[in-house]
Amino acid sequence: MTRIKICGLTREEDIAYVNELKPDYVGFVFATSKRQITPKKAIKLIEKLDRRIKKVGVFVNPSMEEARRIAEACDLDVLQFHGEEKPEDIIGLPRETWKSFRIKNQESFQELEAYSVGGYLLDTYVKGQQGGTGKAFDWNIDSDINKNKMIILAGGLSSENVEEAVEKMKPHVVDVSSGVETDGCKDFEKIKKFIEKVRGSHDS
Numbered sequence: 001m002t003r004i005k006i007c008g009l010t011r012e013e014d015i016a017y018v019n020e021l022k023p024d025y026v027g028f029v030f031a032t033s034k035r036q037i038t039p040k041k042a043i044k045l046i047e048k049l050d051r052r053i054k055k056v057g058v059f060v061n062p063s064m065e066e067a068r069r070i071a072e073a074c075d076l077d078v079l080q081f082h083g084e085e086k087p088e089d090i091i092g093l094p095r096e097t098w099k100s101f102r103i104k105n106q107e108s109f110q111e112l113e114a115y116s117v118g119g120y121l122l123d124t125y126v127k128g129q130q131g132g133t134g135k136a137f138d139w140n141i142d143s144d145i146n147k148n149k150m151i152i153l154a155g156g157l158s159s160e161n162v163e164e165a166v167e168k169m170k171p172h173v174v175d176v177s178s179g180v181e182t183d184g185c186k187d188f189e190k191i192k193k194f195i196e197k198v199r200g201s202h203d204s
C-alpha cells in the first residue's frame with residue numbers, strides 16, 4: 001500500500017488532525033520556510049503525536065552536526081535533505097535518510113544514481129524554491145526508478161490528482177503539504193480526503 005506523509009506541521013491542531021487521520025509519516029520543516037518550526041516547538045508537538053506516526057525532519061543544506069542534534073532532540077525517525085547536499089555529506093547518519101531531487105525533465109533522474117540513501121524524494125523543480133511549492137512535475141516522464149529505489153513522490157499533490165499520480169508513478173510514499181492547506185494552514189477535511197483517496201486507490 002502507498003504510504004502517506006503530511007509535511008509542514010506547525011500547530012497543535014495539526015497534531016490533533018494527524019492523530020485522528022493517521023498518515024504514516026509527518027514532516028517538520030527546520031529549514032527557512034513559511035512552515036519553518038524551531039526544534040523546541042517541534043519537541044512540544046511531538047510529545048502529543050501518536051507514537052505510530054513516524055517523524056521526518058526536513059533540512060536544506062544544514063551542517064550535519066545540526067541535523068544530528070535536531071534528530072536526537074526531536075527523536076526523529078527520518079532525516080529528509082532538500083538542498084544541495086552531496087552524497088558523501090549524508091552517509092553514515094544515525095537515522096533513515098531521504099534525499100530530495102528537483103525534477104525538471106528526464107535527465108533529472110540521472111542525479112539519483114550518485115546517492116545511496118533509504119529514500120529518493122522526487123519534487124518539482126521551481127527556480128529559487130527548495131520545496132513546498134505546490135507545483136507538480138510531468139508524471140508521464142518515462143522512468144523505472146521505483147523498481148530498485150524507495151520513491152517518495154512530492155510536488156503539487158492533492159486529493160484531486162493523487163490517484164492519477166499513484167497510477168502513473170507508482171511511488172512507495174506520497175508526500176503533500178500545500179495541497180492539504182487552506183490559507184496557509186493545514187486543513188482537516190483536505191487531509192482526510194487526501195488520505196481516503198490514497199488508501200482507496202487500487203493501484204497502490
Ligand SMILES: O=C(O)c1ccccc1NCC(=O)[C@H](O)[C@H](O)COP(=O)(O)O
Nearest residue numbers: 007033131132133134155156176177178
Ligand atoms: O514545505 C516547505 O515549505 C519546504 C521548504 C523548503 C524545503 C522543503 C520544504 N518542504 C518539503 C516537503 O517535503 C514538501 O512536502 C514537498 O516539497 C511537497 O510540497 P507541496 O508541493 O507543497 O505539496
